[in-house]
Amino acid sequence: MDDDSRVRTWAPVCQAVAALLGPYAEVVLHDPGTDRILAVWNPMSARGPGDPSSLGELDSLDPTAPDVFGPYEKLLADGRRLSSVSAILRDADGRASVVVCVNLDRGPLEQAAAVLSAFGAPTVARPEPLFEHDWSERVQHVVGSYVRECGRPVERLTRADRLAVLARLEEAKVFAVRRAAPVVAGALRVSRSTLYGLLAELRAPNPKDHA
Amino acid sequence: MDDDSRVRTWAPVCQAVAALLGPYAEVVLHDPGTDRILAVWNPMSARGPGDPSSLGELDSLDPTAPDVFGPYEKLLADGRRLSSVSAILRDADGRASVVVCVNLDRGPLEQAAAVLSAFGAPTVARPEPLFEHDWSERVQHVVGSYVRECGRPVERLTRADRLAVLARLEEAKVFAVRRAAPVVAGALRVSRSTLYGLLAELRAPNPKDHA
DNA sequence: GTCCAGCTTGGACATAGAGTCCACGCCATG
DNA sequence: CATGGCGTGGACTCTATGTCCAAGCTGGAC
Numbered sequence: 323m324d325d326d327s328r329v330r331t332w333a334p335v336c337q338a339v340a341a342l343l344g345p346y347a348e349v350v351l352h353d354p355g356t357d358r359i360l361a362v363w364n365p366m367s368a369r370g371p372g373d374p375s376s377l378g379e380l381d382s383l384d385p386t387a388p389d390v391f392g393p394y395e396k397l398l399a400d401g402r403r404l405s406s407v408s409a410i411l412r413d414a415d416g417r418a419s420v421v422v423c424v425n426l427d428r429g430p431l432e433q434a435a436a437v438l439s440a441f442g443a444p445t446v447a448r449p450e451p452l453f454e455h456d457w458s459e460r461v462q463h464v465v466g467s468y469v470r471e472c473g474r475p476v477e478r479l480t481r482a483d484r485l486a487v488l489a490r491l492e493e494a495k496v497f498a499v500r501r502a503a504p505v506v507a508g509a510l511r512v513s514r515s516t517l518y519g520l521l522a523e524l525r526a527p528n529p530k531d532h533a
Numbered sequence: 534m535d536d537d538s539r540v541r542t543w544a545p546v547c548q549a550v551a552a553l554l555g556p557y558a559e560v561v562l563h564d565p566g567t568d569r570i571l572a573v574w575n576p577m578s579a580r581g582p583g584d585p586s587s588l589g590e591l592d593s594l595d596p597t598a599p600d601v602f603g604p605y606e607k608l609l610a611d612g613r614r615l616s617s618v619s620a621i622l623r624d625a626d627g628r629a630s631v632v633v634c635v636n637l638d639r640g641p642l643e644q645a646a647a648v649l650s651a652f653g654a655p656t657v658a659r660p661e662p663l664f665e666h667d668w669s670e671r672v673q674h675v676v677g678s679y680v681r682e683c684g685r686p687v688e689r690l691t692r693a694d695r696l697a698v699l700a701r702l703e704e705a706k707v708f709a710v711r712r713a714a715p716v717v718a719g720a721l722r723v724s725r726s727t728l729y730g731l732l733a734e735l736r737a738p739n740p741k742d743h744a
Numbered sequence: 745g746t747c748c749a750g751c752t753t754g755g756a757c758a759t760a761g762a763g764t765c766c767a768c769g770c771c772a773t774g
Numbered sequence: 775c776a777t778g779g780c781g782t783g784g785a786c787t788c789t790a791t792g793t794c795c796a797a798g799c800t801g802g803a804c
Contacts, residue, residue, distance in 0.1 A: 432681050435646040499710045
């Protein structure tokens with residue numbers, strides 16, 4: 323992997339940054355073309371060269387976007403919070419050559435900060451910020467909005483209508499929650515079988531299932 | 534003033550504490566009888582021996598009250614926040630002899646904590662209002678916040694810790710989504726079996742199910 | 745050191761829910 | 775009346791859920 327000329331070009335600076343930030347930061351070189359990892363210094367996860375970058379969201383082709391992103395927050399599987407910066411590195415012709423990403427583990431810093439601010443601190447209670455609403459209500463809402471849009475009651479919806487509603491629900495990842503299928507089927511006034519039929523038709527990338 | 538026998542008795546420990554906590558803590562000896570200051574080490578305000586204690590609120594005569602108060606928060610005239618502990622020191626007969634009060638200036642500590650947690654911090658907040666876009670990230674967020682709160686890495690969480698995290702996840706209806714259990718178990722660094730064990734314990738209203 | 749109690753774990757197991765399949769019934773249209 | 779498309783119930787498979795247990799591990803008491 324190190325024989326990639328781009329790696330040879332950028333390795334020194336990556337190595338330097340990795341060395342500076344000690345064991346709490348990793349430096350990753352991505353290939354924006356194949357969307358795979360070229361090299362990693364100080365790896366914090368098990369990723370290595372050749373693994374997928376999973377970094378497709380930053381659009382290295384958009385000429386209006388800046389070349390440096392962040393710092394933004396990322397979450398590791400074990401809950402560690404990372405501060406990350408990404409930069410698009412270009413060759414002499416201005417083409418995106420590699421994407422470098424520096425991930426700094428904020429855990430130790432925040433841990434130290436917690437120790438400091440907890441030092442001699444009065445025992446305090448913690449506020450509760452997070453909550454989640456009823457998902458079935460959201461289903462009813464989606465169906466209801468569509469019915470209101472086309473002015474047809476639920477029982478008179480056409481097949482295409484139901485497909486459209488299903489697309490919205492699918493988009494909202496409704497079927498990732500348990501017991502969702504029967505509820506949706508009921509809300510759409512169709513049987514469970516039909517629901518799965520529609521879903522299959524919706525998810526089929528190829529409508530031409532001839533032979 | 535130093536000829537007071539009580540001051541002679543307690544001075545060494547007061548001086549030692551004052552020396553340990555450096556310039557950011559003062560130690561005050563109060564006379565509960567006259568409600569006046571007997572001596573001050575490392576004074577942070579202009580108070581001195583003979584000044585009124587203005588500390589009448591802690592009832593050194595109530596035998597049911599504990600002898601050690603705090604840490605509680607106090608505010609100085611200039612706005613500095615103090616963490617304070619007070620202790621009633623008794624003579625051989627059990628009578629309240631003096632009240633010692635340690636006032637720790639939390640300003641520098643909180644300042645340092647702010648510096649640490651600002652290090653490499655994201656300049657822009659992560660967009661939060663995602664509904665179901667990534668529920669597993671929400672799991673990681675909950676776990677991560679807890680880890681940050683108690684300053685312990687995930688692997689070293691105690692059983693009670695995991696129960697607390699599970700309570701939050703349960704509250705957030707996380708287990709209503711499919712495939713949540715294995716993900717949570719992984720995030721908590723616990724086997725699926727243990728996960729269900731903890732959950733059962735959490736949902737059991739009556740832990741005393743003996744005979 | 746030993747012992748013990750509680751915790752964790754992997755795996756076996758039972759069951760519910762998810763998703764598939766199919767034969768039948770119900771309309772439309774020709 | 776025949777036909778073809780669609781919806782339906784029901785049976786089926788398979789994945790995921792949740793329970794249970796025997797064995798291993800850990801930490802504290804002794």
